Amino acid sequence: MSPANGNYKAVEQRIRELARTALEEGRVDYFIGWTAGYNESEVIPGFVRSADKVDDLVWNPLAAYNLTTFLKRKMPDPPQAKIGLAVKGCDSRTLVSLLQEELVDRERLYVVGVPCEGIVNRRAISKMFANEVVKIEVEGDTITVTNQDGETKQLAREEYLLDHCRSCKYPNPRYFDDLAGEAVTEPEDQTPMWREIEEFEALPEKEKDRLMAEAFEKCIRCYACINACPVCYCWDNCVCRSRQPKLVGQKVNAQENLMFQMVHMFHVAGRCPSCGNCDRACPVEIPLYLLHRKMNKELKEMLDFEPGIDLEQKPVFQTFDVNDPFGQH
């Protein structure tokens, strides 16, 4: 990932301008962007419905939330609404996945692309303090964190980026109508990085089994991961809550929980670019990336496929190639 230019304010201004113009011209009924949370350590999703409210929108490296999630309900509210949306690089890939399957209507969308230089791992930072963090500020390569008692700490930005931001190949949006700010330099080395996955893979089977059981024991089945997932969209028809067929029971134990997570993983296979929204949504911090990033690694090796890159591409499990390089005999 390239070093931060630090022109967050300029990009923020541009997002506001684009949103204002779109709202004033009536091209969108509302704009989904990021707004300030209840203190300066957090950025939350925000819906802007009138041009005089666009100054609520913010952009800084705390804007982790993937806003595409709000589109997956097949865009209701009201059913014919035209929606404006801000997307980062990884968010845009989930949007491309939805567009590939014609799950959202391109005509009713106005997409503002935001070149992203990496999002800060707020969870890791807040764990360093005994009490509440009230302010996180990123300037250049340093993060300044302030807690409730006014105690401050300076951290290196590079070390507190989200895992998948550190190995991000696509910091610029893959699909947008207008780009807010200049595109950031994409990393020259385009080979994907799977360090955490490779470490886990190297463990013996028994150990992997134990770690999986340990991780999924904690799951409370709150469904936050599938609610936050932008590409998991069956809603009321989710097979996880169905009795017939009964793939996943209502019991909450490691086995059922892992089964539930496998349902999620297999159902988003070929759509999920590992944006990390489920990881961040998980209240008990289950390392979900061990599943979905592993899945993407395998898809890359199997079919040289990366989800959400090309709008014209057919979803990988809705098509086939007679010459697929596996299972020939």
Add this chain to the structure above:
Amino acid sequence: MAQATEKATGTTASWDGEGRVKVVGILCNWCSYAGADGAGTARLRQPFDFRIVRVPCTGRIDPLHILKAFEKGADGVLVSGCHPGDCHYAEGNYYARRKLELLERMLPQLGFEPERFKYTWVSASEAQRWQQVVTEFIKGVEKLGPREGRAL
């Protein structure tokens, strides 16, 4: 059960496995099931600790069915269908191939030994091949033994 089979068939050729593992076979109606049936008709020596689920086409199989079998206590799952290009429904097994390959690659991540799952193609006329495939697969699973203390 081994002895009963011997009696019924009047041959001494019975399976020499230990019969302590549960193996589920998911076979397509048109090729592999017919192939397995053919192996039975020809009285080829076959493992008996094997439970067959017949499906219309391998394209019908959701990888989650296989995981469910494991969750319910299977020690191994073998999926078999028509050879690519020979599908009764023309292309069902091509779709299946992608899904099953992904599953095969994901299973070690969940702590499964690779020998516990296999997908393969056996046609209706390949009774010999069926015998060989199923024997090898079950021997592999028996070597590992029943699954214990598992995450899934």
